[in-house]
Amino acid sequence: MKYASFAIMLLLFATDAASPQRSGDTAGTTADARIPELWFSANSPWNIPITSTIKTSYSDAAIAAYAARGHAINMNWGSAGVYVIYDYGTERSHADLAFRDGNGQHWAIPHVPISSTLIKAVTYRLEQGNTDGMTCVVDVPSKRFLSFWQPRKTANGITIRTGGFASFTGLGWSLVGRNLPSLGRAAGSNYCGGLIRESEMQRGTINHALALAWPKDLIRAPTSPFGALQYPASNTDGVNMTSPAAVPMGARIQLNPALDDAALMRLGLTRPADLIIGHALQRYGGYIVDSNTATMGGSVYFESRFNSGGRIYGATNPWPLAILSQLRFVPPPPPQGMDLTSPALLATTGNPRQDQK
Incomplete structure (x- = not known):
């Protein structure tokens, strides 16, 4: 995700030093009863199965152009890490994270819990040379998914370049046509959306669409005569x-839904994790929400596990090239009767509030 966001400040609120320490934070598995199994609303584009049997007009040409480069599909388990916020303990403070978007508008993500776990994760990313620092925080007390791009550690907490939040029951996407900053990813979606999570792999099922990246030069520019965006994306x-x-x-x-497990294994998806991911791509598909360099190819995004994703997830990486012939692009889900201009929907999607000061 590369966006033109500019000056940024951190408005630090009072700390909770007097509060009793309860369960604290964890950067571990997301299998916790306080976290909903379904992330975002049932009518979020992330959670709507594919019902169409047709391809888009650009599908064949797009797959052919990608395959001609010899790119495989990479398993990116160094992506947006899920840092679970359970409560407000003794090490926690709260802050409004404020930033200015490319149009000069000021925004703020209110009452962000700044925990030692979050600061540790931000520091780790910078130590590993990850300058994007794509970060998802599951804020259980506030029932929000927080989404940060380029967080940086400061003496009093963190700053961010841009970001947003979405309620547990929101869409998880910035609204099309509302001139709002991205919620994190280049497409406008929240970083928490579409991640393959450790708890899902342990369970053996992924019940949502996946977040994917595609080579930047094979994604349409904002002024492309062919149309830059497809719902639910709002940015590119x-x-x-x-x-x-x-x-x-x-x-x-989408991965060809007609393929059974035996056919998937003949194509090279021989590990149990491959089949779990494959089934999700057959039923829910995946959205192109971010870009990679032209030489890197496409990627599927996972919950980051501090560089231990290969051991934890165990999927083939990259997937065999034979899989490319079984991929197709399909139409987007319908907006499910939602009024995309309604104030109520704006509130549930949790876009950063505009700072009027």
Whole structure:
């Protein structure tokens, strides 16, 4: 995700030093009764199965252009880490994280819990050379998914370059046409959306669409004559202006649902984790929500496990090239009768409030 966000400040509120320590934070598994199994609302685009049997007009050309480069699909388990906030303990303070978007508007994410676990994760990312620092925080007390891009440690907490939040029952996407900053990813979606989580792999099922990246030069530029966005995306950082084989940001990709496990294994998906991921891509598909360099290819995003994802998830990485012939782009889900301009929907999606000061 690359966005033009500018000056940023941290408004620190009173700490909770007098509060009793309860369960504290964890950067571990998300299998906890206080965290909903279904992330975001049932009618969120993340949670709607694919029902269409048709391909988009650009599907064949897009897959062919990608395959011509010899790119595989990578398993990116160094992506947005899920840092679970259970309560407000003794090591916690609260802050409004304020930033300015590319249009010069000031925004703030209110009452963000600043924990030692979060600061540890931010510090770790910088030590590992991860300058994007894509971060998802599950804020259980406030029932919010917080989403930060380029967090940095400061003497009093953290700053962010941009970000947002979504309620547990929100859509998890910034609203199309509302001139709002991205909630994290280039497409406008929350970083928590579409992650493959450790608890899901332990359970053996993934009941939502996946978050994927695609090569930047195979994603349409904002002024592309072919149309830059596909619902539910509201932003893009694509750069392709000329090729009909480039995909719009928000494009939805699907693995051939007619393939049974035996067929998937013949294609090279021989590990149990491969089949779990494959089943999710067959039923829910995945959204192109971010970009990679032209040489990197596409990626599927996982809950980050501090560089131990390969051991924890155990999927084949990268997936065999034979899989590419079984992928297609499909139409987006309908907006489910939602009024995308309603103030009520704006509130539930949890876009950062505009700072009027």
